[in-house]
Amino acid sequence: MIQIRNLTKVYGRRRALDGLDLTLGTGVTGLLGPNGAGKTTLLRCLATTLALSSGSIEAYGLDPANPVQRTALRRRLGYQPQDPGFYPHFTTFDLVDYVAILKEMTDRGRRHAEVRRVLGEVDLTDQARTRVRRLSGGMRQRLALAQALLGEPDLLILDEPTVGLDPEQRMLFRALVSRLGERRTVVLSTHQTEDVAALCERVVIMLAGRAVFDGTPRELASVAAGRVWLSEEAPVASRMFWRTADGRYRTLGERPPSAEAAVPGVEDGYLTLLGRDEEAAA
Ligand SMILES: Nc1ncnc2c1ncn2[C@@H]1O[C@H](COP(=O)(O)OP(=O)(O)OP(=O)(O)O)[C@@H](O)[C@H]1O
Numbered sequence: 001m002i003q004i005r006n007l008t009k010v011y012g013r014r015r016a017l018d019g020l021d022l023t024l025g026t027g028v029t030g031l032l033g034p035n036g037a038g039k040t041t042l043l044r045c046l047a048t049t050l051a052l053s054s055g056s057i058e059a060y061g062l063d064p065a066n067p068v069q070r071t072a073l074r075r076r077l078g079y080q081p082q083d084p085g086f087y088p089h090f091t092t093f094d095l096v097d098y099v100a101i102l103k104e105m106t107d108r109g110r111r112h113a114e115v116r117r118v119l120g121e122v123d124l125t126d127q128a129r130t131r132v133r134r135l136s137g138g139m140r141q142r143l144a145l146a147q148a149l150l151g152e153p154d155l156l157i158l159d160e161p162t163v164g165l166d167p168e169q170r171m172l173f174r175a176l177v178s179r180l181g182e183r184r185t186v187v188l189s190t191h192q193t194e195d196v197a198a199l200c201e202r203v204v205i206m207l208a209g210r211a212v213f214d215g216t217p218r219e220l221a222s223v224a225a226g227r228v229w230l231s232e233e234a235p236v237a238s239r240m241f242w243r244t245a246d247g248r249y250r251t252l253g254e255r256p257p258s259a260e261a262a263v264p265g266v267e268d269g270y271l272t273l274l275g276r277d278e279e280a281a282a
Pocket residue numbers: 011012014015016033034035036037038039040041042
């Protein structure tokens with residue numbers, strides 16, 4: 001169990017997190033929010049790579065502000081940063097092995113077996129001897145996930161893990177993360193509302209350093225109830241609409257002429273919620 005209380009993080013004069021309260025348990029929680037909402041800052045605080053300005057985090061009874069407890073907590077977490085900045089000349093295997101050494105896996109045989117295991121989990125076994133600079137963007141993304149999986153951490157922190165993955169890899173990723181979330185706490189940030197619908201039991205929407213929504217994907221979708229429409233013609237008077245795969249137009253907001261009601265999804269709920277917030281701020 002992880003308790004985040006009144007967490008504030010200030011960079012100079014910018015308040016990236018503003019008195020955030022959140023509890024995380026077993027399962028997959030998705031963080032959604034516009035650019036600059038504070039998602040990465042929150043994940044870095046959880047990963048103990050960033051000191052808090054005020055407030056507290058308690059994870060498994062450990063306080064990351066205490067150096068000894070911070071080390072203990074680091075042993076129990078895996079972190080996939082947004083931009084891992086890998087050494088380009090390392091091979092895939094050596095890079096993960098290097099992280100495993102940093103994670104104090106001292107027994108060489110067991111460590112190598114663990115490196116092979118995590119490379120297998122992310123489907124990179126065939127690239128074990130490939131240098132990092134020769135990997136595609138999606139492969140690097142999977143490499144970043146592999147190192148986070150080392151040692152089967154209780155807490156898995158993933159910052160935009162699906163960026164750059166092709167549709168097949170995205171599907172494999174969702175299956176893997178769903179499986180991992182059965183036994184541990186997984187928290188991930190994403191801009192992909194389909195990821196949230198497909199793999200998160202819980203979704204937290206962040207805006208200006210606060211959590212403005214906390215519920216299930218279904219509850220988020222229902223925020224847009226009565227505001228989603230399908231029509232044959234483009235709705236000229238609407239601001240928010242897009243073409244769907246069947247050639248019809250999906251509109252969010254007021255009902256366009258001759259449109260029929262559609263079942264709202266996570267994206268509809270998310271956009272509606274953000275629109276409401278803009279209205280409230282205006
Ligand atoms: N090292 C830093 N120094 C100064 N300001 C920062 C720093 N890191 C983040 N910020 C600011 O803090 C705010 C929150 O940034 P953060 O990266 O946490 O947002 P985010 O929700 O992850 O955004 P994105 O979806 O674009 O990744 C932004 O206004 C950002 O400009």
